[in-house]
Amino acid sequence: MDSEVVFIGLGNMGLPMALNLVRSGLGVSGHDLMPASVEKFVAGGGTNNPDLVSAIKAAKTIITMLPASRHVESAYFGDHGILAQASPGALLIDCSTIAPESARKVAATASQKGFTMVDAPVSGGTGGAAAGTLTFMVGGSVAGFDLAKPFFEIMGKAIFHAGESGSGQTVKMCNNMLLGILMIGTSEAIRLGMANGMDPKVLSEVMSKSSGRNWTLEVYNPCPGVMENAPASKDYSGGFGVDLMLKDLGQATENALSTSSSIPLGSLARNLYDIHSKSGAGGLDFSSIFNMLGKAK
Numbered sequence: 260m261d262s263e264v265v266f267i268g269l270g271n272m273g274l275p276m277a278l279n280l281v282r283s284g285l286g287v288s289g290h291d292l293m294p295a296s297v298e299k300f301v302a303g304g305g306t307n308n309p310d311l312v313s314a315i316k317a318a319k320t321i322i323t324m325l326p327a328s329r330h331v332e333s334a335y336f337g338d339h340g341i342l343a344q345a346s347p348g349a350l351l352i353d354c355s356t357i358a359p360e361s362a363r364k365v366a367a368t369a370s371q372k373g374f375t376m377v378d379a380p381v382s383g384g385t386g387g388a389a390a391g392t393l394t395f396m397v398g399g400s401v402a403g404f405d406l407a408k409p410f411f412e413i414m415g416k417a418i419f420h421a422g423e424s425g426s427g428q429t430v431k432m433c434n435n436m437l438l439g440i441l442m443i444g445t446s447e448a449i450r451l452g453m454a455n456g457m458d459p460k461v462l463s464e465v466m467s468k469s470s471g472r473n474w475t476l477e478v479y480n481p482c483p484g485v486m487e488n489a490p491a492s493k494d495y496s497g498g499f500g501v502d503l504m505l506k507d508l509g510q511a512t513e514n515a516l517s518t519s520s521s522i523p524l525g526s527l528a529r530n531l532y533d534i535h536s537k538s539g540a541g542g543l544d545f546s547s548i549f550n551m552l553g554k555a556k
């Protein structure tokens with residue numbers, strides 16, 4: 260049976276997002292380079308057409324959730340890529356976090372070939388992906404936004420049309436630079452409190468109701484044991500990898516150079532995550548930056 264939707268990239272985010280589409284009743288063929296991820300998708304009720312090219316040809320909608328610009332460009336371009344194989348009229352949605360200029364490049368080629376394409380990066384973490392409460396920040400035409408919105412309503416809660424192609428990625432770039440900075444600031448504050456004998460749970464609870472409140476403190480606390488479901492309490496596994504945050508801060512740094520923007524804290528955050536990654540933490544959740552700031556007394 261042909262699937263209405265092809266979903267490429269079943270990682271920490273893509274797997275729960277694609278499974279929410281399956282639960283909504285859509286026929287979804289899921290694809291990933293890692294057989295174990297495809298197996299989890301099929302175990303959750305999804306299907307997999309082992310012939311990706313024929314799956315792409317048959318799909319009405321193709322959604323990608325890949326790590327970085329280079330993965331997205333290689334999935335869309337080339338003789339076996341999505342733009343060469345998709346059927347006329349297919350709707351293309353890229354939910355990966357990539358550089359705005361890369362999103363514009365893919366969308367422009369898609370448009371030349373007659374496809375409607377939107378960039379639609381997300382926020383809300385793996386918890387939001389599983390719960391179907393992601394925020395979508397969408398770049399593309401109004402018509403493209405309207406066509407893609409029913410899919411976003413299944414996978415998310417807050418859905419914004421940010422503007423032309425690449426705008427979704429621009430908003431996401433700004434958001435993740437702020438997120439990276441906030442995670443370091445929250446970690447510093449909790450470490451300082453602990454060094455003064457504070458219980459990190461009490462400290463976090465009080466700051467969550469005070470002017471220092473932010474998402475990394477309230478929802479994604481970096482100190483192990485403060486929040487049962489946060490990656491910090493699961494040995495920093497799953498979640499949002501250090502190397503993905505490093506990629507996002509690298510994109511912000513390159514963009515700041517090309518737009519003559521001053522991002523002193525964004526640049527510092529990029530360097531701190533880079534050092535953390537080089538210490539061997541690249542695959543851990545980004546809240547593990549907490550460990551870089553030393554041990555509590």
Ligand code: NAD
Pocket residue numbers: 267268269270271272273290291292293296324325326327330334354355356357381382383384385498499500503
């Ligand atoms: P991940 O590394 O867990 O998953 C990416 C998946 O893509 C992997 O399973 C990988 O095997 C697969 N893949 C790579 N190249 C492929 C190809 N050519 N064909 C098929 N599959 C391929 O990453 P993730 O955490 O799921 O993040 C995906 C994207 O979402 C990234 O751009 C990330 O920055 C962004 N994002 C992540 C989070 C988060 O909390 N993890 C939150 C918001 C946005």
